Structure formats: structure tokens, C-alpha cells
Amino acid sequence: MSRTTRSGDRFGRRASARSVALATIAVGALALTACSSSSGDTSGSTQAGATSASGPVTLTLATFNQFGYEDLIPAFEKAHPNIKVTHKKAATSNEARDNFFTRLSAGSGMADVEAVEVDWLPEMLQYSDKFNDLNSPDVAGRWLDWKAKAATDANGALIGYGTDSGPEAICYRSDLFKAAGLPSDRESVAKLFGNTWDSYFAAGKQFSAKSKVPFFDSIGATYQGMVNQLEAAYENPKDDSITATENPDVKKVYDAVIKAGITDGLSAKLQQWGDDWTASFQKDGFATMLCPGWMVGVIEGNAKGVKGWDVANTFPGGGGNWGGSYLTVPKQSAHPKEAQELAAWLTAPEQQIAAFKKVGAFPSQKAALDSPDLLSFKVASFNNAPTGQIFADRAKAVTLSPYKGTHYFAINDAMQQALTRVEQGSSPQESWDKWVNDVKALG
Amino acid sequence: MAPRAAWRRRLTRADEKASPYAYISPFFILFGVVGLFPLGYTAWVSLHKWSLIGGQGAFVGLKNYTDVLGQPYFWNALKNTVSIFLLSSVPQIIIALLIAAALDSNLRARTFWRMGVLLPYVLAPVAVALIFSDLFGDKFGLVNHLLGLVGIDPVQWHKEVLPSHVAIATMVNFRWIGYNALIFLAAMQAVPRDYYEAALIDGAGRVRTFISITIPQLRATIIFVIVTSTIGGLQIFDEPRMYDQYGLGGADRQWQTLTLYLYQLGWTQKNFGRAAAVAWMLFLIIVIFAIINFLLTRRIASKGSR
Numbered sequence: 194m195s196r197t198t199r200s201g202d203r204f205g206r207r208a209s210a211r212s213v214a215l216a217t218i219a220v221g222a223l224a225l226t227a228c229s230s231s232s233g234d235t236s237g238s239t240q241a242g243a244t245s246a247s248g249p250v251t252l253t254l255a256t257f258n259q260f261g262y263e264d265l266i267p268a269f270e271k272a273h274p275n276i277k278v279t280h281k282k283a284a285t286s287n288e289a290r291d292n293f294f295t296r297l298s299a300g301s302g303m304a305d306v307e308a309v310e311v312d313w314l315p316e317m318l319q320y321s322d323k324f325n326d327l328n329s330p331d332v333a334g335r336w337l338d339w340k341a342k343a344a345t346d347a348n349g350a351l352i353g354y355g356t357d358s359g360p361e362a363i364c365y366r367s368d369l370f371k372a373a374g375l376p377s378d379r380e381s382v383a384k385l386f387g388n389t390w391d392s393y394f395a396a397g398k399q400f401s402a403k404s405k406v407p408f409f410d411s412i413g414a415t416y417q418g419m420v421n422q423l424e425a426a427y428e429n430p431k432d433d434s435i436t437a438t439e440n441p442d443v444k445k446v447y448d449a450v451i452k453a454g455i456t457d458g459l460s461a462k463l464q465q466w467g468d469d470w471t472a473s474f475q476k477d478g479f480a481t482m483l484c485p486g487w488m489v490g491v492i493e494g495n496a497k498g499v500k501g502w503d504v505a506n507t508f509p510g511g512g513g514n515w516g517g518s519y520l521t522v523p524k525q526s527a528h529p530k531e532a533q534e535l536a537a538w539l540t541a542p543e544q545q546i547a548a549f550k551k552v553g554a555f556p557s558q559k560a561a562l563d564s565p566d567l568l569s570f571k572v573a574s575f576n577n578a579p580t581g582q583i584f585a586d587r588a589k590a591v592t593l594s595p596y597k598g599t600h601y602f603a604i605n606d607a608m609q610q611a612l613t614r615v616e617q618g619s620s621p622q623e624s625w626d627k628w629v630n631d632v633k634a635l636g
Numbered sequence: 637m638a639p640r641a642a643w644r645r646r647l648t649r650a651d652e653k654a655s656p657y658a659y660i661s662p663f664f665i666l667f668g669v670v671g672l673f674p675l676g677y678t679a680w681v682s683l684h685k686w687s688l689i690g691g692q693g694a695f696v697g698l699k700n701y702t703d704v705l706g707q708p709y710f711w712n713a714l715k716n717t718v719s720i721f722l723l724s725s726v727p728q729i730i731i732a733l734l735i736a737a738a739l740d741s742n743l744r745a746r747t748f749w750r751m752g753v754l755l756p757y758v759l760a761p762v763a764v765a766l767i768f769s770d771l772f773g774d775k776f777g778l779v780n781h782l783l784g785l786v787g788i789d790p791v792q793w794h795k796e797v798l799p800s801h802v803a804i805a806t807m808v809n810f811r812w813i814g815y816n817a818l819i820f821l822a823a824m825q826a827v828p829r830d831y832y833e834a835a836l837i838d839g840a841g842r843v844r845t846f847i848s849i850t851i852p853q854l855r856a857t858i859i860f861v862i863v864t865s866t867i868g869g870l871q872i873f874d875e876p877r878m879y880d881q882y883g884l885g886g887a888d889r890q891w892q893t894l895t896l897y898l899y900q901l902g903w904t905q906k907n908f909g910r911a912a913a914v915a916w917m918l919f920l921i922i923v924i925f926a927i928i929n930f931l932l933t934r935r936i937a938s939k940g941s942r
Contacts, residue, residue: 291903298689320689466881467794468769472776603905606884613887617795627888634707635905 250528251277252535255304257289260356260518261548262539269538276531286310296525297323303523305532306539309353311343311517315597318346325522325529326350332537339594340557344519353519354540357554359485360587361418361513363393364492366406367576368501369480373403379578383505390419393509394453400480407461410479412454413612414465418483419446420605421595422510427605428598437604438629450612451621462616471495483508485515486555486584493574503576506583512590517557555584562588600635607631675919682912688902693909700913704901710914712889713897714921716801720876720893721869723805724812729861732813733854736820737846750821753814764807765878772803794880800891807875812868816861823857824850859933866929870922871895894918 256262266278281304283289290313296302297320309317317324328351335341336355344353363386367377376382385396397408409415420426420443427437437443454460461479463470473479474495482488484504492502520536522529538544545556546566561567562585570581611628615621682700685693704710735753743749756764771778772793780790791799827850835845851858873895877883884900885892892900894914902911 294689298691463775464881468773468777469775472773476776606882606904609882610884610887617792617887619888634709 249275249277250531251279252306252528252532253279253281253304254306254308254535255281255283255289255292256308257283257286257310259552259554260308261552261554264551265539265544265547269535272538273531273534276535278535286312293317297523301525303525305522305526305528306536307521307523308356309519309521311359311514311519313602314343314353314519315599315601317521318344318352319599321346321348321350321352323524324350324352325524325526325533327352327354327522327533327536329533329537332540335540335542335559336557337559337562337588337591339514339591340517342594353521354536355557356518356520356540356545357487357516357548358557358588359487359514359516360555360584360591361483361485361508361515362583362587363481363505363507363509364484364488364575365481365503365505366477366501367503369404369406369477370400373400375400375403377503379503379505379576382503383507386505386507386509388507388509388511390449390453390509394449394457394459397453397459397481398457401457401459404480406477407479408459408481409454410461410470410473410482411463411465412450412460412616413609414483415454415460416446416450416608416612417515417605418508418513419450419510420608421513421515422593423595424593425596427601428596430596430598433598435600435604435632435635438632444625447608447612447625448621451615455615455621460616464613464616475499483513483515486580486587487516487553489572489575489580490553493572501576502574504578504580504583506586508587508590512587512592514588514591517555555588557588600632603635604632678912678915681908682910682916684909686908686912688906688908696909700909701917704910704913704917709889709892709897710894713885713892713894716797716885716889716891717870717872717893717895719798720801720804720808720872720891721866723801724808724872725862725865725869727805728809728813728865729816729858731809732816732861733820733851733858735813735817736824737850739817739821740824750818753817755814756810757812757815759811761807761811761874762878764811765875768803768807768810768875769879794886795890797890800879800886804872804875804879804891808869808872812865816865819857819861820854823854827853855933859930862929862933863926866925867922870918870925873899894921 254262254266262280266280270276270278283292289308290310293303293307293309293313294316297317328349332354337358340355340358341351344355345351365382367379367382370377370382376385385399386393387396400408423440423442423446425436426440426443427435429436454462461473463473463478470478474492475498484492489504496502520540522532522536526532540558542556542558542561542564545554545558546561546564548554549556549561549567550570556562556567567581568579568585570579571577572580607628610631611624614624614627681692683695683697684700685696687693739746739750739753773780774790774792774794777793779793784790793799793803831849831853832845835849840848872893876885876891876893876896877899879891880886883896884904885896895918898911898914898918901907901914
């Protein structure tokens with residue numbers, strides 16, 4: 194037995210050395226990923242002078258999800274025989290965001306034209322000096338004012354050309370409204386909802402008195418619609434300092450949405466995009482939700498076989514926008530002139546309407562909103578709702594471009610968690626205090 | 637002639653002594669580049685104010701460490717990590733041992749069963765996490781539905797701390813039990829059969845032989861598996877990140893592990909200094925755990941063998 198024991202010991206020692214080595218490698222790998230995104234700050238601008246009229250130019254275009262550009266790119270290449278376009282598509286906006294910031298910090302590897310989603314636009318605007326100013330007389334006044342304003346930095350440089358947008362209406366289940374003895378056609382429902390949050394919540398109380406189905410999906414999503422109507426919710430636009438915890442308007446919105454959703458029981462207490470939320474479309478989980486144009490497609494997908502969804506042409510508290518993207522030209526690009534040309538061409542009203550018809554990305558260009566092509570568009574599964582007309586109206590109702598600073602993403606994330614905690618049973622005050630601490634920890 | 641022979645002899649001796657090191661050097665060179673250097677660089681980053689995009693800022697000494705240690709979320713994440721680690725590693729190793737013992741006996745279609753236990757390991761962890769978080773849905777999940785059939789109230793898998801840890805540990809176990817079972821099985825097959833025959837003659841039963849022969853003979857392998865699963869368990873990331881749609885570890889950080897916390901600091905808050913400080917503390921914690929585990933298992937197992 195002694196021999197085996199000895200060999201066991203030997204193995205044991207080896208295992209210990211190995212364990213340390215393995216641990217080192219493992220943490221090293223972690224550290225490596227941490228470092229790869231932070232190495233240096235050099236921009237690839239050395240190549241910027243290489244642009245020349247002679248010889249074909251190859252541009253890369255990076256987008257995500259569905260921009261609807263597949264058929265447009267060959268048309269662009271045909272009109273510009275000197276330019277070839279390679280289209281790279283990321284599966285999700287999050288994936289694109291990770292790519293975007295990693296390459297931005299690495300100083301190389303970005304595409305000539307990079308698509309940016311409005312959710313992380315404020316983050317990238319901090320580094321607006323790493324992008325080309327796309328202001329040009331050719332495109333002046335092309336977009337809805339709030340759309341262009343959101344992509345303009347403090348020095349007045351236009352960093353991105355708007356592609357689509359997400360003007361919000363309210364989607365609702367007409368069959369459940371009918372069952373509750375309420376009006377169910379979209380004009381009467383729009384009247385019932387009114388155009389303030391109070392009237393929307395009051396309609397909810399009327400509904401829930403006669404139905405067991407919760408009125409809306411989530412207080413987090415509803416809060417988002419409300420807080421987007423504040424001009425500067427979390428930060429001071431002048432110096433970017435955090436004002437979130439002292440802003441009485443934020444607290445007011447917080448209290449109002451909790452009163453409606455929890456105290457009055459209107460919320461289904463779901464978290465958007467969660468598995469339960471997705472499943473609830475098949476189980477009469479809730480009767481209404483705030484609904485940007487692209488959400489119609491999401492509902493269609495999740496609620497397959499469920500009849501009764503419709504859109505009411507109203508939005509409480511004025512207009513609201515959720516989502517939409519921009520095309521930017523990083524200074525890393527070796528061919529900024531051609532890249533700007535491509536971005537300008539793709540975001541022209543004609544092209545954006547073609548994209549809308551293909552994938553439903555709602556245009557953010559003024560001229561597109563009056564196009565008969567767009568206005569006549571209807572969705573069969575939504576009781577033939579004229580979504581083109583409705584969302585064009587909704588887009589014109591948006592007046593405000595809320596200020597979103599450096600910490601917007603982190604503060605809003607913490608707020609969403611605070612609201613989820615309340616839905617899970619925390620007291621509103623306790624959860625608010627925790628949020629205040631979270632925000633303080635950011636500094 | 638003589639000096640030449642001496643020279644040759646010296647060369648031979650040098651060859652014998654130095655060559656092995658030359659042969660293993662590629663690993664260490666590679667390790668130095670992709671392991672040691674980032675380790676040192678992370679330490680450097682952790683001593684500075686450092687932003688994801690903006691890069692290096694002022695030297696702040698140990699401030700990042702004290703900042704992080706002062707955050708309740710760090711301690712919460714440490715607690716969660718240890719809890720999920722214990723809930724996954726302990727049952728995992730015990731079940732793997734039992735499965736290995738079962739596979740070691742005379743089974744029909746042996747290869748089929750052995751391949752079968754490895755299947756979960758082949759699946760991508762993210763895919764496993766997506767499927768399991770659907771199964772563990774609070775309102776419409778399959779697990780709660782099944783619990784309902786036997787009269788148990790639905791468990792709030794995404795709300796309460798312990799259930800969320802159990803759900804995540806289940807994913808980890810699902811993935812690693814078969815893998816560890818195969819390692820144990822390989823070691824079991826190396827145990828000389830004479831021992832079992834001798835024990836049989838002495839009148840020992842199945843359980844007795846398992847405890848008195850199999851386990852002590854597997855000591856080295858058990859140490860190896862425990863150490864590797866300690867390292868893996870303390871760095872758990874994919875499963876908790878994919879457990880809900882936000883990936884931050886729950887609204888009240890119910891299942892935020894240290895790696896998730898690190899990720900949040902580095903990529904959501906873009907504070908690389910603090911993230912690097914957490915990375916280093918995680919490294920030290922893992923080394924400490926690995927050493928404790930190693931010493932403990934060596935103790936226990938060597939007692940058993942004598």
C-alpha cells in the first residue's frame with residue numbers, strides 16, 4: 194500500500210501547483226479581457242489622409258437587428274460605381290454596443306459607418322470628438338427636430354444621421370375591453386385613455402373594476418414612458434452633474450406609477466423581455482401597454498393566434514419616443530467623405546420608407562411622414578389598424594428631446610431595479626432609499 | 637583526447653539538465669504573455685482611476701480597493717458567490733461519484749451511458765441558461781407547474797435569494813456532473829481489481845468497498861476535481877448573467893456573483909479601476925479557497941487511506 198500512497202502524494206503536490214497555476218491562468222484570462230478594452234487611446238486617424246478619388250473604395254457598414262438595408266446597398270453601389278459596401282450585422286443592439294465601445298476604446302477596428310441605438314447614444318456622445326461632424330447643407334432640416342437634436346453634441350456637431358424612430362401609442366386588447374363592457378373600437382378607446390397619465394390610470398381603474406386581467410404589463414415600462422417626458426430627469430444639462438435623487442419630478446413619477454400599478458393593482462408585475470412577460474401574451478397577461486411602432490411586430494410575434502390587439506392613437510402626457518437609431522462616421526474611418534455620402538443616402542426619406550415597408554422601422558424624416566406609401570400602411574393582425582397614419586401622428590406629437598448624460602444608463606438601470614423590487618414586495622420607500630444609495634455609489 | 641571527452645561529457649550533462657526546461661518553456665512563455673502580464677497589468681489598472689474609454693487617470697493607490705470594500709454590493713456578491721458555489725460543487729461531486737460508481741459496474745451498452753452523461757457538457761452554457769431560466773419562470777415556468785401538481789405553492793425563483801441560487805446551481809450541476817463523473821470513472825478503472833477481490837473474500841459489502849477502497853484510491857482525482865470546481869464555481873458568470881433579461885443579478889442583487897459585479901463595474905459603470913480591484917480580490921479569494929480545499933481534502937482522504 195505504501196507505494197500507492199507515495200504516488201498519490203506526488204500527484205497531490207502536482208495538483209496543488211496546478212491549482213495555483215490554473216487559478217492564475219483563470220484570473221489572468223479575466224484580467225486579459227479587462228485589459229483588451231482599455232489599451233491606449235490612439236485613434237486611427239493616421240490613415241485619414243489616404244482618401245483619394247482614384248481607385249475603388251471599400252466601405253464597411255455595421256448595423257444590428259433589422260435595418261432593412263439589404264436591397265438598398267446594391268442600389269447605392271450601382272449609383273456610385275467607385276464604392277463597394279460590406280455590410281456587417283450584429284444580432285442584437287447589446288452585442289453591437291459591446292463591439293462599438295470595445296473598438297472605440299481600442300482605437301481601431303470600427304466600421305466606416307457605425308449604427309448607434311438611441312439607448313446608448315448619450316454614452317457615445319461623451320466621446321463625440323472621436324466622430325466626424327456630419328452637418329451639411331444637403332441634410333439640414335431632414336429629420337424631426339427632437340431626433341436631430343438628440344445626436345447633436347454640446348459644440349453643435351451633428352454626430353449621427355437619424356434612421357428610424359419609435360413614436361409611442363398605446364396598444365390594447367379590444368376583446369378584453371369588450372368583455373369588461375367598455376368601448377373597444379380604437380377611436381373610443383383613445384378618448385377613454387385621454388391624453389394625461391391620470392386619465393390613462395383612471396381608465397385602468399374602470400377596466401379593472403370589471404375584469405380580472407391586469408391593466409398594464411409592468412410599472413417599469415410605464416415609468417419609462419413617463420420619465421422620458423421630463424426634460425432633464427437625472428442630470429443637469431449644464432454641467433452633467435447628477436441631480437436624480439433631488440429631482441422632485443422623478444419622485445412624483447415614481448410615486449404615481451407605484452400608486453397606479455401596485456396600490457390600485459393595475460400592473461401585471463412583469464418585467465419586459467422576461468420569460469414570464471413573453472409567455473403572458475398567450476395567457477391574457479395584461480390588457481394594455483405603451484407601444485412604439487416597432488412593438489407592433491414584437492406583439493405580433495409573441496401573441497400568435499391571440500386575436501384582439503389594436504392600437505389607440507393617443508399617448509398620455511404628450512408624445513413619447515422609445516428606440517430608434519443613427520448612423521455615425523467614426524474618425525477611425527479611412528474614407529470619411531464616402532462614408533458620409535453612404536450614411537446620407539441611406540437615411541434619405543425614400544430609402545427609409547423602403548426600409549419601413551420591408552422591416553417596419555418607422556422613419557424619423559419629416560418628408561417621410563407625409564408620404565402616401567407610409568400613411569396607407571395597415572397591419573392585418575391588429576384589426577387592420579392604420580399604423581402608418583397612427584405612428585406618423587404620434588411622431589409629430591413628440592416635442593421633447595430629454596437630456597441624457599453620462600450616467601443616464603446606470604441611473605435608469607438602478608431605477609428599473611428599484612421598481613422591480615417594489616413589484617416583488619419591497620416597500621416603496623425602502624426601495625427608493627436603496628436607489629438613492631445606488632446613485633450615490635456611481636460618483 | 638581527454639579534454640574533448642570531458643567537454644562532450646559536460647555537454648551531455650547540460651543537455652540532460654537543460655533540455656526538459658526548454659521543452660516545457662513554450663507553455664510558460666505563452667503563460668507569461670497571456671496570463672502573467674495581464675495579471676500584473678490588472679494590478680496596475682487597479683491602482684488608478686481608469687475609465688473604459690477614457691483610459692488611464694490619476695494614480696489613487698489603494699482607493700479603488702477601499703471603495704469596493706465599502707460597498708455593500710461587494711459583500712453581497714461575495715456571499716452569493718460562496719452560496720452558489722457550495723450549492724453547486726458539493727452535490728455535484730457527490731452525485732458524480734455515485735454516477736461513476738454506477739457506470740463502473742457491469743452495464744449493458746456501456747459506451748452509450750458514458751456518452752450520455754457527457755452530453756450536457758457539450759451544450760453551450762448560455763443555451764442551458766436560457767432553457768433553465770424559462771423552466772424556472774415565476775409565473776408560467778414548468779418547474780412551478782410541476783410543483784403545483786403535487787400541491788406545493790409556486791416558488792419565486794427570481795425574487796427570493798435561496799431559490800434563485802438553487803436554480804442557478806441546478807444549471808451548473810446539470811452541466812458538470814457528467815464531466816466529473818467521467819473523470820472519476822477513469823480513475824476508478826485504474827484501481828487494481830485485486831483490492832476488490834480481497835475485500836470480497838474478507839466479506840465486505842458494496843457500500844463498504846466503495847467507502848474503504850474506491851474513495852481512498854480516488855483521493856488524488858477527488859482533490860483535482862474539487863480544486864478545479866472551486867476555481868470554476870467561484871468564477872461563475874454565464875448562468876447568473878443569463879438568468880434574467882437584465883443580467884445584473886436581480887433587482888435586489890439576489891444572485892449577483894463577484895464576476896457579475898465586476899462586469900457591472902467595468903462595463904455598465906465603465907469604472908475599470910474598481911473592476912480591476914475586484915478582479916484582484918477575486919483572484920486572492922480563489923487562491924485562498926483552493927488552498928483550503930486542497931489541505932482539507934488531503935487531510936480527510938489520507939486519514940481514510942491509513
